[in-house]
Amino acid sequence: MSTGDTAERSLAHWSEAGRTGMEAFYALAAEDYRQLALAADWAAVLGDRAHEGWSLLDVACGSGKFPAALLRHAGLDGLPDVAYDLLDPSAFSVAEARGVLAPPFVARHDLVTTLQDLPADRADYDVVWATHALYAVPPAELDAAAARFVAALAPGGLGLVAQATSTSHYLVFYDAFRAGVRDATPYTTAEQVRDALVRAGAEVREQRVTYQTGTADRAVVEGFLQRCAFDDSVSLDAMEAAPVLGDYLASCRDASGSYTFSHEAALLWL
Ligand SMILES: C[S@@+](CC[C@H](N)C(=O)[O-])C[C@H]1O[C@@H](n2cnc3c(N)ncnc32)[C@H](O)[C@@H]1O
Numbered sequence: 001m002s003t004g005d006t007a008e009r010s011l012a013h014w015s016e017a018g019r020t021g022m023e024a025f026y027a028l029a030a031e032d033y034r035q036l037a038l039a040a041d042w043a044a045v046l047g048d049r050a051h052e053g054w055s056l057l058d059v060a061c062g063s064g065k066f067p068a069a070l071l072r073h074a075g076l077d078g079l080p081d082v083a084y085d086l087l088d089p090s091a092f093s094v095a096e097a098r099g100v101l102a103p104p105f106v107a108r109h110d111l112v113t114t115l116q117d118l119p120a121d122r123a124d125y126d127v128v129w130a131t132h133a134l135y136a137v138p139p140a141e142l143d144a145a146a147a148r149f150v151a152a153l154a155p156g157g158l159g160l161v162a163q164a165t166s167t168s169h170y171l172v173f174y175d176a177f178r179a180g181v182r183d184a185t186p187y188t189t190a191e192q193v194r195d196a197l198v199r200a201g202a203e204v205r206e207q208r209v210t211y212q213t214g215t216a217d218r219a220v221v222e223g224f225l226q227r228c229a230f231d232d233s234v235s236l237d238a239m240e241a242a243p244v245l246g247d248y249l250a251s252c253r254d255a256s257g258s259y260t261f262s263h264e265a266a267l268l269w270l
Pocket of ligand 1: 007010011014059060061062063064065066067087088089090093113114115116130131132133134136137138
């Protein structure tokens with residue numbers, strides 16, 4: 001695995017070689033997408049935009065956990081098919097997400113690119129979403145990425161960015177990892193994404209959801225945390241012994257050794 005900076009390590013892990021780590025991560029992180037699927041009346045929200053020939057752009061599609069959660073929890077049966085374009089710099093992710101789509105989501109274009117490099121002629125989407133997707137966008141490129149997100153929406157279209165806030169596990173953990181184990185470019189927070197979207201001219205309505213995930217299984221915790229840092233080389237024992245990170249992990253652990261992680265996700269509706 002690469003030992004490079006955040007964006008480079010993200011890309012290296014979203015690969016066939018990273019599949020085991022990805023599956024370990026989703027033992028806990030599947031809950032992130034169930035929470036998003038339950039946070040809105042998706043049949044109504046999408047039904048308002050639905051029409052013959054409508055289109056959707058999934059930004060940073062990853063392995064398709066969000067559309068999979070919608071298909072499982074949101075009751076989308078009555079919607080007309082939507083042409084579903086998959087954007088991700090990882091061809092592995094695009095192929096994984098394509099594999100989970102089912103009606104009304106009908107895969108159309110594979111866009112193997114970062115959001116900030118999305119060509120300007122990719123526009124007029126009725127729906128554009130990015131769910132737990134923009135953490136590894138380098139801070140210096142966030143304004144460009146937000147501008148491309150906003151420009152991809154058709155007039156009156158629906159945009160959604162769902163991202164953890166600065167007080168949520170993913171952000172607090174990675175800051176502690178950077179301080180105690182290895183410095184790197186920080187993850188982008190929901191607050192930074194919101195501000196960048198506003199600078200790009202979007203009107204943003206914010207909704208927040210809070211929830212917890214956890215387990216007493218140390219192997220599951222180790223796999224989850226290694227993926228949170230895109231670093232498989234640091235064991236759970238080493239993380240617990242590290243300065244700063246050890247203190248944060250102790251605050252997530254009870255007397256029996258069981259872990260609970262606290263999450264807050266912002267849903268940024270455009
Ligand atoms: C946690 S996954 C997203 C999960 C996904 N939304 C889902 O429903 O499963 C993060 C994805 O962001 C992608 N990514 C990283 N940097 C990116 C960038 N600058 N632009 C677009 N995608 C990016 C990664 O390759 C990875 O596939």
